[in-house]
Amino acid sequence: xxxxxxxxxxxxxxxxxxxxxxxxxxxxxxxxxxxxxxxxxxxxxxxxxxxxxxxxxxxxxxxxxxxxxxxxxxxxxxxxxxxxxxxxxxxxxxxxxxxxxxxxxxxxxxxxxxxxxxxxxxxxxxxxxxxxxxxxxxxxxxxxxxxxxxxxxxxxxxxxxxxxxxxxxxxxxxxxxxxxxxxxxxxxxxxxxxxxxxxxxxxxxxxxxxxxxxxxxxxxxxxxxxxxxxxxxxxxxxxxxxxxxxxxxxxxxxxxxxxxxxxxxxxxxxxxxxxxxxxxxxxxxxxxxxxxxxxxxxxxxxxxxxxxxxxxxxxxxxxxxxxxxxxxxxxx
Numbered sequence: 188x189x190x191x192x193x194x195x196x197x198x199x200x201x202x203x204x205x206x207x208x209x210x211x212x213x214x215x216x217x218x219x220x221x222x223x224x225x226x227x228x229x230x231x232x233x234x235x236x237x238x239x240x241x242x243x244x245x246x247x248x249x250x251x252x253x254x255x256x257x258x259x260x261x262x263x264x265x266x267x268x269x270x271x272x273x274x275x276x277x278x279x280x281x282x283x284x285x286x287x288x289x290x291x292x293x294x295x296x297x298x299x300x301x302x303x304x305x306x307x308x309x310x311x312x313x314x315x316x317x318x319x320x321x322x323x324x325x326x327x328x329x330x331x332x333x334x335x336x337x338x339x340x341x342x343x344x345x346x347x348x349x350x351x352x353x354x355x356x357x358x359x360x361x362x363x364x365x366x367x368x369x370x371x372x373x374x375x376x377x378x379x380x381x382x383x384x385x386x387x388x389x390x391x392x393x394x395x396x397x398x399x400x401x402x403x404x405x406x407x408x409x410x411x412x413x414x415x416x417x418x419x420x421x422x423x424x425x426x427x428x429x430x431x432x433x434x435x436x437x438x439x440x441x442x443x444x445x446x447x448x449x450x451x452x453x454x455x456x457x458x459x460x461x462x463x464x465x466x467x468x469x470x471x472x473x474x475x476x477x478x479x480x481x482x483x484x485x486x487x488x489x490x491x492x493x494x495x496x497x498x499x500x501x502x503x504x505x506x507x508x509x510x511x512x513x514x515x516x517x518x519x
Contacts, residue, residue: 189475190485193227195429195451196318196355196380198291200227203442203486204467207383207433207454208232208295208322213280215287217464222288224467229290230454233297233322234277234307274307281314291317293357296348297324304344305351318355321348324386338370342377349378357381357431361388362414371422381429382422383454384415406457411435416448423449423494439473446486447493 191202206229211217218229277294284292294311296304296319308319323341341358349356356378362385364370371382392403412435419430432445433454445453458466483489495501 189478189483190487191471191475193446193451193486193490195228195431196291196293196357198228198317198355200291200452201225202227202471203446203450203452204436204471205230205293205431205452205454206459206467207456208320209456209460211456211459211464215280215283218284218288218292220464221459221467222290224465225471226455226464226467227290227452228293228317229284229288230293230295230320231277231280231284233295234274235297278310278314281311281316285315293318293320295320295322295359297322298344305347308348308352312352312354316354318357318380319348319352320357320359320383321345322359322386324359324361334365338364338373341370342373345374345377345379355380357383357429359383359386359433361386362418363388367418368422368425371426371428375426375428379428381431381451382426383431383433384418384422385434387411387434406461407435407437408457409435409437409441412441412444416444419445419450420448420494420498423491424496439470439477442470442474443477443489444493446490449491449494451490 193200193203195205202225204226206212206221206226208230209232211221212229212231221229281292281294292315294314294316296307296311298304304321311319321344323344325337327337345356345358358374358379358381360382374382387407389402389404391400393399394401412432415432415434419432422430429451430449431452431454432448432450433456436442436445436453436455437458442453455467455470458470478484478486478489491497
């Protein structure tokens with residue numbers, strides 16, 4: 188019998204598909220349907236640092252200090268008050284989810300400084316979260332802040348959170364780091380149990396009629412998977428931390444490629460939003476069919492089989508691939 192199980196963050200999962208953070212993961216009913224559809228774990232929507240600050244006693248003083256540099260800061264908070272369930276409701280969501288399903292429930296914190304992270308990391312653990320995902324999403328616009336400083340601060344966050352909890356901690360990254368393998372190694376040494384590659388970069392749109400900058404979001408496509416595959420395949424076997432792919436996972440083929448690159452799990456959001464939660468069952472059926480046809484006994488058998496170190500031509504992950512792609516197009 189084909190074995191779809193995998194191990195991620197020290198958690199034994201029944202399949203390699205994890206539901207990453209989305210509005211679907213706010214609903215206990217949807218989380219139950221995810222479990223029934225074969226999804227192996229869920230990542231709850233991120234709790235934002237700004238929400239934690241909004242709840243803190245010293246928030247008024249913080250706003251006063253930041254008014255000059257963040258003139259529009261207050262305008263964002265009405266939306267944040269309505270985003271997910273807020274800090275206290277978030278902890279209740281963890282408790283409810285743990286009572287409702289047997290699959291692991293992963294809490295998510297999104298921020299750029301220690302602040303209330305340590306406190307809420309501990310509270311999430313107490314509420315029953317099986318693991319935490321630190322969503323390090325921050326667009327740095329200050330030219331005086333160096334890349335080394337950013338990486339140092341992120342590693343400090345990971346180290347401090349790891350010291351505050353006993354459950355596993357994953358770190359979700361953007362692809363915009365100058366020397367990603369070096370930074371990944373630093374996070375590994377700081378205690379990260381997994382790296383999730385990559386956060387999607389949501390860029391605002393220019394409204395020419397209103398002459399305003401407005402929020403903009405589009406669902407991912409399978410084309411976005413290539414960047415993830417590239418870096419997972421490079422990092423595989425270079426770290427103690429597990430690797431997870433997120434962004435561009437839509438089909439059974441996408442899951443297979445993620446596993447062969449070296450990921451432990453493939454995280455899915457846009458496909459579930461587009462096709463519905465039950466779509467995961469279709470993907471898993473296709474995955475099992477592909478494996479049976481090619482006589483794969485298990486997911487673990489294929490993990491890392493197409494990583495950089497396992498590839499017949501490791502140079503294909505480097506400059507040679509770049510040159511070959513350009514020359515092949517000219518040849519047409």
